[in-house]
Amino acid sequence: MEVEAKLILSPETQAKLLVNxxxxxxDSLFYRLQNLLAFGGYExxxxxxxxxxxxxxxxxxxxxxxxxxxxxxxxxxxxxLLTIKKKNVGGEGIMRREEVEWTISTKDxxxxxxxxxxxxxxxxFPSQSGPLSHLITIQTDRRQANFNIFRTGISLKISLDVSRxxxxxxxxxxxxEANNSASDSHVAIIRDVIARVFPEFEPSDTSKLTRALQNSxxxxxxxxxxxxxxxxxxxIGALITTAGTLLAKFI
Numbered sequence: 001m002e003v004e005a006k007l008i009l010s011p012e013t014q015a016k017l018l019v020n021x022x023x024x025x026x027d028s029l030f031y032r033l034q035n036l037l038a039f040g041g042y043e044x045x046x047x048x049x050x051x052x053x054x055x056x057x058x059x060x061x062x063x064x065x066x067x068x069x070x071x072x073x074x075x076x077x078x079x080x081l082l083t084i085k086k087k088n089v090g091g092e093g094i095m096r097r098e099e100v101e102w103t104i105s106t107k108d109x110x111x112x113x114x115x116x117x118x119x120x121x122x123x124x125f126p127s128q129s130g131p132l133s134h135l136i137t138i139q140t141d142r143r144q145a146n147f148n149i150f151r152t153g154i155s156l157k158i159s160l161d162v163s164r165x166x167x168x169x170x171x172x173x174x175x176x177e178a179n180n181s182a183s184d185s186h187v188a189i190i191r192d193v194i195a196r197v198f199p200e201f202e203p204s205d206t207s208k209l210t211r212a213l214q215n216s217x218x219x220x221x222x223x224x225x226x227x228x229x230x231x232x233x234x235x236i237g238a239l240i241t242t243a244g245t246l247l248a249k250f251i
Contacts, residue, residue, distance in 0.1 A: 002085065002099040002177065003184055005191040007201035009172040017200055026172070030143040030160045033174070036197055037158070037190070042147035052140040056209060057117055057132040064132075068097075069125060070209060071117060071132060079103045082112075084124045093191065093203050094184045100124065136212050138165045146179060155179035156190060165212035173208060174201055 009017070034044055053075045058064045064071060068087030073080050083101040090096035104112070112120065116131020140163040148155045157177040163170040174194065176187050195201055 002095070002097050003090070003182075003187060004095050004175055004177040005093055005187050006095070006204045006207075007174040007176075007191060007195060007198075008204035008206070009174075009201055011169045011171045013200050014169070014172050026141075026143065026160065026162060029172075033158065033160065033194065033198075034145065036194065037147045040193070041150060042156075043150055045146045045148060047145035048143075050142050050144070052142060054138045054140065056135045056138070057113075058135040059128070059130065059132060062135070062213075063128050064125065065135070065209070065213065067128070069128075071120060071124075073109060079105055080109045082109070082120070084120065086124075088205075090184070092188070093205060094188055095205065096184070136165060136209070136216055138163055138170070138208055138212055140164075140208070153180055154182050154186060156182050156186060158190075161208070163208050163212075165208075165215070168212070168215050170208050170211045173204075 034047075038044065055073045055075060057071045057073070070083075070085045072083045072085070074083065080103070081101055082104050083099065086098040088095045088097045116133065118130050121128055121130045121132060140161045142159055142161050144157065144159040146155050146157050157175075157179050159175040159177070161173045161175065163173065176190050176194075178184070178187050191203060195203060
């Protein structure tokens with residue numbers, strides 16, 4: 001079960017506070033967040049930076065997205081991480097959703113993609129019909145670290161993401177995710193503390209995918225395209241026939 005909270009720095013606020021979103025400025029922001037948590041008694045571990053290319057797959061009508069689910073492939077050089085996330089069942093700004101992920105080879109990825117991820121769909125979303133096709137791609141520059149409460153075994157993963165989809169900036173997003181024995185309350189406390197110290201961040205329940213799709217029109221399915229064009233073809237054909245009949249009467 002994935003348990004996390006999100007804080008978002010909107011593109012508008014980002015433009016004011018982080019001119020051009022340079023690496024140094026984002027690094028400085030993440031450093032300030034680390035210092036805040038260190039002051040609160042957390043130890044930092046596994047600090048790293050990564051660039052992610054996430055490809056999302058769905059039906060042409062966005063059936064997975066509209067039901068609160070998703071299938072994502074995080075592409076790597078050799079292997080790829082396939083992630084299934086199901087509908088959020090949390091509340092009060094805390095997201096709780098079932099998450100399943102596993103590593104697949106490039107060969108298996110290409111095979112699943114060619115088959116429209118039918119196997120994954122039948123196993124994890126049996127009520128949905130496929131196949132799935134590419135929905136959207138999101139590029140993310142991520143700064144990430146684990147924060148551990150000394151001698152408690154409680155750990156939180158903090159990620160600061162700068163994301164884009166195509167040429168559209170999706171803002172700077174801070175994710176606070178529970179690790180090990182951390183609970184919803186631990187995530188909520190850290191979220192609220194960060195929001196007070198950094199008022200430019202606001203709690204959000206909107207994902208990167210949602211923000212990206214707000215700028216991307218839904219694709220129509222081949223069936224709906226055919227039905228629409230076939231309907232108008234019948235109408236136009238009828239009009240031409242009627243016009244021809246009327247014209248014949250006057251000739």
